[in-house]
Amino acid sequence: MNCRHCGEELGHVFLDLGFTPPSNAYLTDKQLSELEVYIPLKVLVCDVCWLVQTKDYSQANELFTESYAYFSSTSSSWLKHAENYYKMITEKLQLDIKSLVVEIASNDGYLLKNFLNHKINCLGIEPTKSTADAARNIGIPVLQKFFNEELACELAEQGKQADLIIGNNVYAHVPDINDFTRGLRQLLKPEGTITLEFPHVMRLIDLCQFDTVYHEHFSYLSLTTVNTIFSRFDLRIYNVEKLTTHGGSLRIFACHKNASIVTQESVVKLMISEQEKGIKSLAYYQGLRKKVERIKNDLLLFLIDKKNKNEKIVAYGAAAKGNTLLNYAGIKSDLLPVVYDAAEFKQGKYLPGSHIEIQAPNRMLTSCFDYVLILPWNIKDEIKQQLESSGIEACFVTAIPHLEII
Secondary structure: OEOOOOOOEOOEEEEEEEEEOOOOOOEOOHHHHOOOOOEEEEEEEOOOOOOEEEOOOOOHHHHOOOOOOOOHHHOHHHHHHHHHHHHHHHHHHOOOOOOEEEEEOOOOOOOHHHHHHOOOEEEEEOOOHHHHHHHHOOOOOEEOOOOOHHHHHHHHHOOOOEEEEEEEOOHHHOOOHHHHHHHHHHHEEEEEEEEEEEEEHHHHHHOOOHHHOOOOOOEEEOHHHHHHHHHHOOEEEEEEEEEOHHHOEEEEEEEEOOOOOOOOHHHHHHHHHHHHHOOOOHHHHOOHHHHHHHHHHHHHHHHHHHHHOOOOEEEEOOOHHHHHHHHHHOOOOOOOOEEEOOOOOOOOOEOOOOOOEEEOHHHHHHOOOOEEEEOOHHHHHHHHHHHHHOOOOOEEEEOOOOOEEO
């Protein structure tokens, strides 16, 4: 395999999590008796441009189907994050009714509804039918397509270049990162701004967040690498912010290379910090495997110990990251009989690979258990507070970055 950005041959394995089904391929009762597809989950690192990337096995249109089950509005903390972003960016860029905001991977309209409610023109680009329909139902115009350079050129020819392009947790999901970036350039007005949010690969390594690795994530990104990609296509990162979302993310602000916007000191500072950490050294990417194995073993020992003591453990949050963890550890319903999730779209289905049943959270009130394993650890405080306020009495556990009763 060659690097998706620079084309160099890839020979360095960053992480190998074995064979797993796509993490959002939730199963119905009927599908439990059908053949399930398992795909190798291996991540490589390029020693030229330092793009960390999954090995090629599947196509984007095979992962993001009509039944793709991720609705951003399920998380109250994420909705608040979106509202805060709207307030910040509208003031910073002085957006008004003459502006055009385009969000790529607009999901169910969780963010664009803030612009719509204040009469700022917006357009969502979303390939998944279920989420695109949800956004249209609240009045947001949506193109149900994958974003690429061809689509960007079509929109530009129609006079729909954007003052602001938003991409939250999509840049890591695109198989052709070069084509996507060229599309950003084509769609952006001469003095417009792009903001992208993506999990920071340094956080993944430093906190052993290996469960953020799954087939739908084609890339794992640093500011250094994204700056290299943007520079190649005449885009310039002029500001960067560190976020707490998804276990630690970056929000970059970018413009055309020759735009009048001044580059801020934050960009240089973080790039220096990354280089001091070793972002351009293979040694930095090595050693993660042993930490991953320890997390797996600790969780398995915990589950087996509690089962031997006749103490019941259930899980909360049928998230993609949870599927990576459970499938890598080989955990099935004998150790974890049920997972509860607030997303109605998932309820009544089963986790891919582990085949653990997904039930509605209100069923927790009539069930007996001693521990709740919170799989989406990035919103563990939100989940713990919600469950405790609804009357759930149990010990809450997370497995990453280490096994902890919270």
